[in-house]
Amino acid sequence: MAVDYTPGELMVAVAAREIRDGEVVFVGMRLPLLAFCLARATHAPNAVGLFENGIVRDSPALAFLVTMSDGPNVAGALWCTEMREIMGLLQSGRVDLGFLGGAQIDRFGNLNTSYVGPPGRQTRLPGSGGGADIAGLSRRHVVIMAHERRRFVERVDYVTSPGFGEGGDWRRRVGLPGGGPAAVITTLGLFRFDPETREMVLASTHPGVTVEEVREETGWPLACAPSVTVTPPPTGEELAVVRRFDPDGFWTRDRG
Amino acid sequence: MAVDYTPGELMVAVAAREIRDGEVVFVGMRLPLLAFCLARATHAPNAVGLFENGIVRDSPALAFLVTMSDGPNVAGALWCTEMREIMGLLQSGRVDLGFLGGAQIDRFGNLNTSYVGPPGRQTRLPGSGGGADIAGLSRRHVVIMAHERRRFVERVDYVTSPGFGEGGDWRRRVGLPGGGPAAVITTLGLFRFDPETREMVLASTHPGVTVEEVREETGWPLACAPSVTVTPPPTGEELAVVRRFDPDGFWTRDRG
């Protein structure tokens, strides 16, 4: 049965499926926050969500959130504390999964949210926030971003949040404890990483998207899984939950 | 007017006079705790007391205390927190004055509360607790202890809580930030330290005690101030306050 949904809603549904029941998830804001709410409401009722401001919740926020510090994310939390506590959980390996967004990503999953463009004519982006910490320290992380050729580049201009660096065992060599990116969820498809080379690999295209379209929007010769599948679209139940937590489509309709 | 008092009460009164108004004081237990209460009730109404368990008070405990964690020290505190916060204040130079007890002290004010006696036949004492931290990190500290020849030795068997080490600029050389001992208050007298050599110097003898008696109970050739005075005894007001906080003489009568 075909259901109408936006790219944002699809990405939220795909992201939610990355959360396993009982996991401790570094949530962040926007689409990952909705994905956490969706996962808890469906297949992962025991997932725990961490926020870098110091909030830990095991239930969805009481109401729609624009920021993680909004009142409905505080009320009913199971712990409100300092950032150092949250970062300590991350650094000590207690966080199973973290979510990240980015402006620019490369072949090995490195993310740039700091400086884009050639020296002298750089655009200044807001910066890391907790992104570099999540990318470095969580057991695995998942990236969610818009898929455009200017964003998917051979090599990012600046590594804010490390993925697999130059590939292979780079993370081990530089000393990063976390496992690195497990998936990249874009407006066009779902990507995994080759277990040896650590290069990004197209795993599935979203409904209606061709592999060729993905290639066109990717700034390097894209590797594909032996059989690229089609991403299962959000179910009616998934959409109902997403719309409950983003009733006006602030995150899933107004933007990608 | 002569007032009857115990050695413990005298020591508390002398210790209280070391606290200046507005100071942040690392209090600990027993006699120093009473000294803090006395100082606040008399000349230092704005002194703030810190306890290593995590308590900060600006008022005396509600009732007699056997330990710093007793209920009356918690209720009405202005802050109950973790040990790290208290130790952080100490290490960052926010503590003006700390109090310490000891089983053994030497010429340069080093304290031993760990191992007494020759190797192989050592007596095991309880250990540092927070003593070594107070001695190392507070801006200045004051020692309170019984004056006996076996306790006042040329060189302690084990430096638990450093005073001036080997004298002179030893503290600077080993890298200790705190100022070291400012006074030693014993059952016999009050001692200061020579600003150059950092050797302990007799400043005043308690009423009825002679310099000779102090020398006899001291295990090294004791230096004396140019004019050794007599310690002013506790006033009636001071005694009244001490007895209010130690009504049964648990700390000031049953023991030294």
Add this chain to the structure above:
Amino acid sequence: MSVGAVLNKVLPLAEAVRRHVPDGAAVVLGTALEALIPFAVAHELIRQERRDLALVGPISDLCFDQLIAAGCARRVVAAWVGNVQHGSGYGFRRAVEQGLPHPIEVEDHSNFTLALGLEAAALGVPYLPTRTLLGSDILARNPRLRRERCPFTGAPLVLVPALAPDAAILHVQRADAEGNCQAWGATGVSAAAAKASRIVIVVCEELVEAAVIRSDPNRTLVPGFLVTAVVHLPWGAHPSPVQGHYNRDHAVYRDYHQRSARPEDLLAWLREWVRDPGDHAGYLEKLGRQRLEALRPRSRRLAAPVDYGC
């Protein structure tokens, strides 16, 4: 504190800012992230035309963007500068990209290294070690961060040096006249920031009796003996949220975003919302009672009772 001393700590906003945040000061603010942002202090700094500030904070939401656009800042030490609700901070971008209104220096951090720098200063150690930022260009390009091998394990570590601002500005729910203060909700790096700083200004929604604080000492965020000044200023964190007092006023962030893309519009926004109202009372008057009331909590949610009896 003697009564005189206590009374002297409680200051009007303008006086606290004038006395304790001079030109050139390093100021940490926005320490609870998107909540409890001391916007009233930031606006007062703009009105007093403070110059050459170093702004220190994890993610600043639009507070830093406004200070930068107004020309108050010479340096930014932060993990993220922008508008949390809408992304880019145009004031910040123009300063970095075009040197407008004048060039600023930026010291980039992640949230964790910024927090650790403040923690190190709060704890009185020259640095704290971490495993974050290995392999990141933030480490490569921030000369204050050092990469060293762990003497115990041989593993690579990043050493974050102590970061001790001149002044910390905290907004809290309640404080007494001595500055003993309590806040609830996430506190981010607030406690560390206060202990790391020489000057601490506490802005509170409620100025309470000493007994209120002392009825619940586990709730205390910063003890008064570390606090320099107390400003009693309800709504002082607007448009950011204060749990139990008011919700976030999202419309302000949207309006500022829409009106800051062009520098002349941004300056007009600052004129309209910061300079022309003259002071915080004028700002609240311009917002209007109806708008403020709409931000009030829909219901009370009281903490379960806790008994300190003994």
Add this chain to the structure above:
Amino acid sequence: MSVGAVLNKVLPLAEAVRRHVPDGAAVVLGTALEALIPFAVAHELIRQERRDLALVGPISDLCFDQLIAAGCARRVVAAWVGNVQHGSGYGFRRAVEQGLPHPIEVEDHSNFTLALGLEAAALGVPYLPTRTLLGSDILARNPRLRRERCPFTGAPLVLVPALAPDAAILHVQRADAEGNCQAWGATGVSAAAAKASRIVIVVCEELVEAAVIRSDPNRTLVPGFLVTAVVHLPWGAHPSPVQGHYNRDHAVYRDYHQRSARPEDLLAWLREWVRDPGDHAGYLEKLGRQRLEALRPRSRRLAAPVDYGC
């Protein structure tokens, strides 16, 4: 947690100890110093004749002395071991001085270095730096502590390696069935100890509904996802105090002090107060209702209301 998982966390005392604290485990307890000492767990370890434990804690009051005298411990990592009210711990002294009932190893710390070791493990770093213990023989004789120069300032520092016990035992005022727990009064090194340990056992005076914890999230000491087992055991910290529930029973400390100077007396004390009562209920019965009631708070002292409304 699923309902099944939740119910499984709540265990009787004996079962929690049997399942989660095996022979040879490194156990941190007494983390709030003289209050909230999990004496009931210590006594159960004695009754179950646990052996070769490493006992970790800042100052242990007489809890460690009893475990050592009963032959449960092979190693002690602590800053102070004795009887806070009376000084010496005779059980500890005999073990160190005479190897009775068997020799034990002692790793000496100050309170601060013990706290920092736990903090390092809690934060996931191999060590934390400090300026304490420079010039102390604790540093000179503890081979795990290193003296190094600061790479930034050149100043000498002590590096305290991470100390990660196998199990942490915390006594708290209230917890829910998932282990989300809240404590008030000074908390010492409790939070760090829990995060540093693989296993966390929470013993609570009150087992409360999930909603109680969530009504006041700033009060939470340790979140449930770090907690392995929850034991609901009123009076489980006796004779140490629990704010709002009971005061310290000083007489126990005096009695133990008087009856522990000779080893046969100490063993008789343990027989009388630990083994013969059979379990915690038997211990409370032996204490008697009247004695327990006399320890109850004389009055309630409620925390000022806090509103999380939004």
